[in-house]
Amino acid sequence: MSLWNTEDRFGLVTRVLHWVMALGVIGMLGFGTYIANMTVNMSNFHLYAWHKSIGLTLLLLALVRIVWHLGSRVPKSLPAPKWQEALARVVHFGLFLLLLAVPLTGWIASAATGIDVVFWGVTLPSIAPASEAWEDAFFAAHGVLTKLLLAAIVLHIAGAVKRRDGTLRRMVRGQA
Amino acid sequence: MLTFLCLCAAVAVAPMGAMAEQIAYRLDAARSQVAYEVAFDKDIIRGQIPISSADVRIDFAGGPSSVRVTLNAAGATSSFPFAEQALKGPKVLATASYPQMTFVADGFRVGRTTAQVPGQVTIRGVTRPVTLSAQLYRQQGTEAGDLSKMSVHMSGAVSRADFGATGWADMVADAVRIEIVARLDRI
Secondary structure, three states: OOOOOOOOOOHHHHHHHHHHHHHHHHHHHHHHHHEEEEEEEOOOOOOHHHHHHHHHHHHHHHHHHHHHHHHHHOOOOOOOHHHHHHHHHHHHHHHHHHHHHHHHHHHHHHHHHHOOEOOEEEEEEEEOOOOHHHHHHHHHHHHHHHHHHHHHHHHHHHHHHHHHOOOHHHHHHHHO | OOOHHHHHHHHHOOOOOOOOEEEEEEEHHHHOEEEEEEOOOOEEEEEEOOEEEEEEEEEEOOOEEEEEEEHHHOOOOOOOOOHHHHHHOOOOOOOOOEEEEEEEEEEOOOOEEEEEEEOOOOOOEEEEEEEEEEEEOOOOOOOOOOOOEEEEEEEEEEEHHHHHHOOOOOOOOEEEEEEEEEEEEEO
16 A cells, blocks of 8 residues: 555545545534534634634645645546546646635634634734724635535535546545 | 622711712722623623722712723733633724723712712723712721721623624623722822
C-alpha cells in the first residue's frame, strides 16, 4: 500500500486526506446549519468556538491537500466523455477554491465582530478590523459560499456515483 | 453585603430633620461597585463596571441633592470572556471611542431613607434620561444620626437600543438592569 500516487492509482495520503475532509466538511455543513438556527444561551455558546476550531482545522487540511496535490503525481483520469471531464475539472477547481474561501470568510467575519477567534484554545491574531460592515459582508459571503460548496459537493458525489467506471473505487481502494 | 444593607434599613438615617444643607461625600471606590445584568436567552450575563469618580451632595432635610458619577466603561468585566469582549466592542459600549459612562442628577430630593433620582445617563456619547431608585443607609459601625459614612444603593434599568448599543440583539435582551452600591465618606 503506497503512500504516493502513481500513474493509475491514488496513494494512501491522498485518499486519507480526501475522506477525512469529506467527513469533516459534510459534518460542518450540518453543524453550521444547526448553530445558525439554534437559540443561543450559556449552555450552547461554546458550539461557536467548536465551529471556528473545526473550520480552521479544515482550512489547514485544505492547504495541506492543495500542496500535496500540486507536489505529487495526479493519476490519469479514467476514459469519459469530454463534457464529463470538463465538468469534473470545473467542480474540482471550485471545490478547492470553496474549501479555502468558506473558512476564510468565516474567520474574517468572526474577527470583525471584535471577539477573539480561538483555535483549540489558542487565541489567533485578528485578521480584520472590528467593523459591523465587514462582519455583515463576510458573514453574508460565508453563507452564500457555503451553499455553493454544498452544490459543488452534490455535483461531485453525483459524478462519482454516475460514472460507474471505477473512479469512486479508485478513491476508496486506490485503484479501479 | 446587600443583606447587611437591607438589615440596616430599619435603623437607617434618622434623625435628619435638623439638617438643612448639602453634605458633600467622597466615594470609597474600593468598597463601591456598579453591577449590571442582562438576559441571555434563559441565562443572565452579569458583570461590573468600575467607578472612576463620584461627586455626591445630599441634603437630608429635603433640599436639592446632586450626584455625578463617572464609570470606567473600558474596565468593565463580565461573567464570561466572550461577553466581556462583546460588551466593550464597537457593537455595544464601543469603549475604544467612549471609554467612560456618566450619570448626572441635579436637584432631586431625598426622603427619609429613599429617593427617586431622575438624571441623565451618557453611554456611547448618547445622553438619555433615566430614573434610579435610591436607598440610603448608615454604614455598619456608625451611630444613629452619624452621617459621616453613608451607603447608597441605587437601581434601575436602561434600554441598550436607546444608546445605539444594539449588538447581538438577537441573543441578548435590550433591557439592562443596573445596581449601584456606593460607599461614601463625608468630605
